[in-house]
Amino acid sequence: MTNLPPNPANPGSNLAITVIGLGYVGLVTAACLAEWGHRVTGVDADDTRLTALRRGSSPFHEPGLESLVQSMIRAGRLRLASQAAEAVRDADIVFVAVGTHDGNGGWQTKTMLGCLKAVVPHLREGAVVVIRSTLPPDFVAQVGDIVAELRRGDDGQVSLLLNPEFTQEGKALDDFRSPSRVVLGVASDHDGRGQELLVAMYRAAKAPVIVMSAVEACLAKLGSNLFLATKITFANEMAALCDAFGGMIDPVVGAIGLDPRVAPSFLGAGVGFGGSCLPNQVAMISRIAESGGVATPLFAAVDEINHRQRNRFVDLIAEMLDGRLRDSRIALMGLAFKPDTDDIRDAPSIAIARSLIDAGADVAAFDPMPAARAAASQALPFLFVADSVEEALRGADAVALVTEWPELVNLDWTRVRALVRRPVVIDGRNALDQGTVLRAGYRYAAFGRGRHTPVAAFIEPSSEVVRTAITANTDVGDLETSLPGH
Numbered sequence: 001m002t003n004l005p006p007n008p009a010n011p012g013s014n015l016a017i018t019v020i021g022l023g024y025v026g027l028v029t030a031a032c033l034a035e036w037g038h039r040v041t042g043v044d045a046d047d048t049r050l051t052a053l054r055r056g057s058s059p060f061h062e063p064g065l066e067s068l069v070q071s072m073i074r075a076g077r078l079r080l081a082s083q084a085a086e087a088v089r090d091a092d093i094v095f096v097a098v099g100t101h102d103g104n105g106g107w108q109t110k111t112m113l114g115c116l117k118a119v120v121p122h123l124r125e126g127a128v129v130v131i132r133s134t135l136p137p138d139f140v141a142q143v144g145d146i147v148a149e150l151r152r153g154d155d156g157q158v159s160l161l162l163n164p165e166f167t168q169e170g171k172a173l174d175d176f177r178s179p180s181r182v183v184l185g186v187a188s189d190h191d192g193r194g195q196e197l198l199v200a201m202y203r204a205a206k207a208p209v210i211v212m213s214a215v216e217a218c219l220a221k222l223g224s225n226l227f228l229a230t231k232i233t234f235a236n237e238m239a240a241l242c243d244a245f246g247g248m249i250d251p252v253v254g255a256i257g258l259d260p261r262v263a264p265s266f267l268g269a270g271v272g273f274g275g276s277c278l279p280n281q282v283a284m285i286s287r288i289a290e291s292g293g294v295a296t297p298l299f300a301a302v303d304e305i306n307h308r309q310r311n312r313f314v315d316l317i318a319e320m321l322d323g324r325l326r327d328s329r330i331a332l333m334g335l336a337f338k339p340d341t342d343d344i345r346d347a348p349s350i351a352i353a354r355s356l357i358d359a360g361a362d363v364a365a366f367d368p369m370p371a372a373r374a375a376a377s378q379a380l381p382f383l384f385v386a387d388s389v390e391e392a393l394r395g396a397d398a399v400a401l402v403t404e405w406p407e408l409v410n411l412d413w414t415r416v417r418a419l420v421r422r423p424v425v426i427d428g429r430n431a432l433d434q435g436t437v438l439r440a441g442y443r444y445a446a447f448g449r450g451r452h453t454p455v456a457a458f459i460e461p462s463s464e465v466v467r468t469a470i471t472a473n474t475d476v477g478d479l480e481t482s483l484p485g486h
């Protein structure tokens with residue numbers, strides 16, 4: 001690789017960095033570090049993945065990532081390799097971003113251990129190893145000793161730090177380029193050089209860098225996700241109270257979220273959280289806590305309530321079809337666990353489709369992402385996955401929205417009326433403008449929004465801020481300035 005001059009915008013640049021594991025976390029890290037001006041080598045054991053990347057195609061959908069990877073490879077800042085031992089020899093910093101899921105809702109540390117064994121003996125003295133993957137706290141407590149053991153003899157010491165990512169799928173590049181904070185957890189750093197180098201490297205992010213112990217960094221990472229999961233679950237419980245006592249959830253969470261101590265985001269009621277991070281980590285933390293001799297009933301409840309939301313949604317569909325799911329046709333709108341991704345890992349859509357099929361319904365699903373459609377077909381062979389939204393809607397007895405893709409939320413509901421058999425909409429994300437749907441002649445149900453028939457008088461909320469938030473289903477905080485008195 002050519003030795004590039006430091007990027008003038010970032011004088012701390014031009015480090016030799018190797019990133020091991022070009023999955024979601026690793027590829028984003030490698031591409032963004034190259035963009036900051038470093039000489040990055042991305043390593044992956046999967047040759048098919050490397051070939052695809054060299055041809056310019058990303059293994060998953062993430063806005064902006066494919067073109068960033070292409071331009072960094074073209075600029076000579078990002079190189080791809082399959083042999084980790086060789087690729088780490090001259091590295092100043094080695095990021096490790098290998099998978100830690102066991103595929104059964106648990107953690108596995110075998111891949112991480114194998115990777116450390118393969119690379120640590122080959123590092124030059126003073127190199128810094130940075131673990132980017134999410135790991136359980138019991139493993140993190142030992143990892144400093146494991147690495148020290150791998151450096152016996154005259155090899156000289158290396159530093160080991162954790163640098164957990166706070167990347168949201170669909171916003172990964174922005175989250176890396178402008179993070180709200182950077183967390184560094186020190187596992188072993190005999191002369192402080194590791195910490196110093198990483199702090200200098202992250203100056204480009206212009207964000208607070210918080211240095212702590214490795215276990216603390218691990219808990220800060222898990223804690224962030226646990227808090228978000230708890231917040232969503234709280235909104236779901238409030239939605240249940242609204243339904244029980246006849247209120248609308250939107251102004252309720254709107255009011256709660258405007259308190260700066262709370263903040264408006266992640267208060268969206270619906271079918272609950274999915275994805276590869278939140279559900280797994282909520283479930284796993286309870287098990288890990290038990291092995292550490294502590295009880296975490298809050299997280300156990302979050303896990304239970306989140307799963308209950310998926311069942312509630314199926315019950316809501318049944319209720320709107322007068323209790324009859326058998327032989328009814330449901331158009332399931334959205335398969336990815338959230339918009340702007342093709343990821344269906346622990347997506348609520350799959351559990352919901354399975355329950356509907358088990359209850360005897362015919363389910364026709366659609367997602368704008370072809371990769372999400374293909375993965376769903378594989379996961380659920382009895383699911384009919386339509387190639388177009390029209391095909392999924394045709395002849396439906398109920399339209400069930402599970403992922404709030406803008407193209408699904410903004411369907412022309414009057415035109416959709418001509419496709420469906422019965423005008424029934426169940427909004428699993430509280431994402432639709434219910435006034436529009438009701439005016440188009442549908443019966444409508446969601447979480448904490450009551451049950452409405454087309455003829456029922458829909459009273460528009462009087463406050464502009466809440467009305468707009470309901471329509472856009474967005475953070476009320478963004479609209480704060482439109483409130484009188486601001």
Ligand code: UGA
Binds near residue numbers: 167228269
């Ligand atoms: C999450 C965290 O947000 C990231 O900060 C973290 O880095 C990442 O996990 C990780 O550990 O790697 P992600 O899994 O991409 O990111 O998804 P989120 O945007 O957090 O959404 C999770 C789920 O919550 C989605 O199914 C979403 O639909 C749901 N959600 C979100 C709600 O049900 N209600 C809301 O108000 C917000």
